[in-house]
Amino acid sequence: MPFRIQVEGYDETFTCREDQTVLRCTEVGLNRRIPVGCRQGGCGFCKVQVLEGSYRSRVMSRAHVTKEDEDNGRVLACCIWPTSDMRVRVLRQTKKA
């Protein structure tokens, strides 16, 4: 069953399959609400704060996501898959830590 993803500050919601990353579901449509970098957990471009909802994740660069970040839902949208509807806030970070 697909989930709904909402990006804080925008009215529309994105449809996200369980096998699609949160970044991917926002990238393929007309409104790119999350910045797209390497899509592989390396650059930190798509860092978000998860405000609501649950997800599973894969390994991400510690240069951009510290353990504390990870524990507090500050993660890379390219490395998380929704397990419920979600609401996220974009945290733009483009520079190497």
Next chain:
Amino acid sequence: MSMTGVLRPGHCLLRVLDIEAAVKHYTEVIGLDITGRDDKGRVYLKAWDEHDHHSIILREADIPGCDFIAFKVDSKATLERLAKDVEKFGCKVNYLPAGELMETGERVRFQIPTGHHVELYAEKTKVGNGLGNVNPGPWPDGLHGMQPPRMDHWQIHGIELPGSVELFTKVLGFGWTERVKDDNTLMAAFLSCSTKPHDIAFIKDFELQDRFHHVAFYLNTWEEVLRAADIIGKKNVSLDIGPTRHGITRGQTIYFFDPSGNRNEVFSGGYMYYPDMPTIEWTMDELGRAIFYPIRELNERFLTVMT
């Protein structure tokens, strides 16, 4: 033989977040072959037409990027001479013993002005390209992925560009094929130790040192570049930009990312460089054309996403 001193890009060590995901990418997508694994968990790979044991080394780490790039030199005597010259230039030189990397002789490592770690070495075990050296066929059976014949070049970024360029041109003997200047600030330098339009590219960064932009793999034709694009689509590889053409080097190209966000390129074409050729100049107001000739503009990702 007129090509002496530094011969070519020899190997680089890439840090990856998940070693098996990286191995799958570099073997199944790029098309390299695994030639070894060592007791530190490092995986060694080579492209099919490379005779030496490896050109890409992967190690698992929690931050992706490139630990060092290495150039092969023509002899141990050259290695000793260049080590002294690099030290005289002002870089501290460390010696790594033979065998520290599999099947590789002594390496000389130093940190260049842009913060990157560069190595020179003279010896690596020849494992051959699978064709033999007597009456060889044109290509071996069992090629897979994008099937590049070789690793081709690197692009790296840092603040102290003039220092690194001076080291490579004055001490290591590289020729200067192309450059981008903004008034008097050097923005980009493309350097060759061979007849390739670049063996290494240095790009100015205004804030950070030791940034890794990409490692490139050579393809023989534009058709092969398009076939690589099919593989990117088929295997859901993260695309940066392309297929397109560079103004600088005239190469045909695609940029994409490995599963840790390290940028890869497949590169074809270009021209033959000889040391008596003039350095080609590009101006900042035509930077878009210099990098991506048809579209004539840079995407922000290409300029800012690095490991």
